[in-house]
Amino acid sequence: MRTNLPITQREYPFPAGQALVSTTDLQGRILYCNPAFIEVSGYTREELLGQPHNMIRHPDMPEEAFRDMWQTIESGQPWSGLVKNRRKNGDHYWVMANVTPLLDGDRPVGYMSVRTLPDRQQVSEAETLYARMREAASRGGGGGPRLQAGRLAPQGVLARGMDRLQGDGHWRTQALCLLGVAGGWGCAQLMSIWPGRLSTTAAAALLAAGLSVGVAALIRRQNQEPLKDLLRFANRLAAGDLTGQLRAGQAGLSGRLACALNQLSVNLMAIVGDTRAGVDRLRHTSQDLAGGNRDLAERTESQASSLEQTSASMAEITETVRHSADTARDVADVARQAADVTARSTEAVREVTVTVEAIADASRRIREITQVIDGIALQTNLLALNAAVEAARAGEQGRGFGVVAGEVRQLAQRTSVAAREIKDLIEDAGLKVEAGSEQTRRACGTMEEAQAAVQRMSELVAGISAGASEQLNGISQINEAVSHMDQLTQKNAALVDELSSASETVTVQAQAVTEAVAVFRLDAAAPALAHASDAVSLRREMKARRLATA
Structure with a gap:
């Protein structure tokens, strides 16, 4: 008998209200096991399918129990009894095992085991009985307790x-x-x-x-x-064969029992048929949902990629607009400075214009004074001529006065010449001052126009700067919206993954229910264990899956 080690003697709590179901071929190799069986055993589905069922056998189980079980089920009869099974980690759990042959006609083609939670009194009695069996087996020679169809066989001929x-x-x-x-x-x-x-x-x-x-x-x-x-x-009902019917019309309790069993078979057939149809629809729906989720996942991934590219482009545009806004602010500052310089230059030109006009006024006054001097020189010259005439009349006495008069006349002449030269210079300077004044007035007008242009440019640059700032704010908001959309897309992608996992779980569960109800035969022409694969090919498939996921 196979000995599975190690063992811990720690009991694993059997889940209340659960049933551990498995089917095997005639050699005891596992063809199907339900999720509860997988969870309690501690193995994975891939580790169980195709393997011998005795991989969960506990060393404390006596050989007599399995001898009686195989002898009973090979004769086509169901077997029930307390069994101590071993988990993968060495812990154990007690079950009330109910093993039923799966028949194709009268020929067994496999076995179905349904395990339920036993009460503690049964477990205590089974531990005591199995200990006695192990002790008798260790002594050899037989004579220990024996089982018959899952019950303790009586000892002695009379019993x-x-x-x-x-x-x-x-x-x-x-x-x-x-x-x-x-x-x-x-x-x-x-x-x-x-x-x-x-x-x-x-x-x-x-x-x-x-x-x-x-x-x-x-x-x-x-x-x-x-x-x-x-x-x-x-027994056929227990094996899941719902295709038969008892002959009706018998009298008494056996007839009523036959009618009740027929009705039970019909009810089970209807329930199993509806369950199969519902599970098939659920499986198709879950497959369609899984396909839709895959398409949605691909579209969501594509959208996420596009949003990521858009976010990167928006980041570049944001940086460019921010740089433009900074440049516009710098240009606005320079324009304001130029406006200030232009304003100061205009003011300086105005001051120069005022000064030139003052010089022009002074030139005009000098011209007037020069005219006065020229008039004085003319009068002095006339007086000198008159004095010379009078000196000539006076003769020798007027000679000195005549000399003075000549000198005065020469001085008056030089003064007149100097006054004319000054007048000419003043007139020339006045013309130049007037020309300069006109130029300064034109320069002042030009500076005022330049100041207005610079002020307009400053206003335009300020508007550009404000627009760039608004664009920056708008692009920042767009960038935030794109980032939010990207986050939502990522969440949607995660939700799609969860939905895909959920749909895959539903598909797996639907497949598990399909395999579970496949034990029942609704069509007499359908073979028993129609859902089961060959144990050897199933074991190879599970091994390939384990290697693929490793």
Whole structure:
């Protein structure tokens, strides 16, 4: 017997309300196991399928239990009993195992095991019994407790006989026949001793014995045959075969039981049929949902990639606009500075214009003064001429006065010449001052126009700077919106992944339910275990999956 190690002697709590279900082929290799079985065993589905069922056998289980189980199910009968199984990590769990042959007609093609939670009293009794069996097996020579169809077999000939009488109507009928025969034989012996007096009594006794045998045979025929049919039908139901029907019309309890079993079979067929149809629809729906989720995942991934590229482009545009806004602000500052310089230059030109105009006014005044000097020189010259005339008249006495008059005339002439030269210079300077004044006025006008242009440019640059700032704010908001959309897309992608996982889980669960209800046969032409694969190919497939996920 296979020994699985290590063991921890820690008991794993059996989940209440759960049933651990598995199916095997005739060699005991696992073809199907439900999620509860997988969870409690501690193995993965890939580690279980295709493997021998005794991989979960606990070393504390005696060989006698499995001998009785195989002997019972190979005869086509169901078996029930307490079993201690081993988990992958060495822990153990107790189950009430119910093993049923899966039949194709009258031929077993596999076995289905349904394990439920036993009560603690049963577990305690099983631990004690199995310990006695292990102790007897270690001593050798047999003689230990034995099991029969999952029950403790009685010890001794008398106990076995009483057990058969209590449990099997066939043995009760045979015992009644034997009693009748024994009574008849006793009467025959008495007739040989007292032939005269006991002839009538003996005849009656023999008749009673014959009637007893006939009645016993009739009772056996009427009771045993319907019960055998009911038992065969119940075993087929237990094996999941819902295709048969019992012959109706029988009287009594057996007839009512046959009707009830037929109704149970029909109800189960309807329930299983609806379940299969619903699971098929669920599987197709989950597959469609999985396909839609895959398409949505691809589109979401594409959208996320586009948003990522858009976000990168928006970041570049944001940086460019920010640089333009900074440049516009710098240009605005330079324009304001130029406006200030232009304003100061305009003011300086105005001051120069005022100064030139003042110089022009001074030149005009000098020209007037020069004219006065020229007039004085002319009058002085006239006076000098008059003095010279008078000196000439005076003769020798007026000679000195004549000399003075000549000098005065020469001085007046030089003054007149100088005054004319000054006048010419003043006039020339006045012309130049007027020209300069005109130029300064034109320069002042030009500077005022330049100042207005610079002010306009400053206003335009300020508008550009404000627009760039607004664009920067708008692009920043767009960038935030794109980032938010990217976050939403990432969340949507995560949600799509969750939906894909959920749809895959639903598909797996639908497949598990499909495999579970596939145990039931609704069509007599369909083979038993139609869902099961060959154990060897199944084991290879599971090994390939384990290697792929490693």
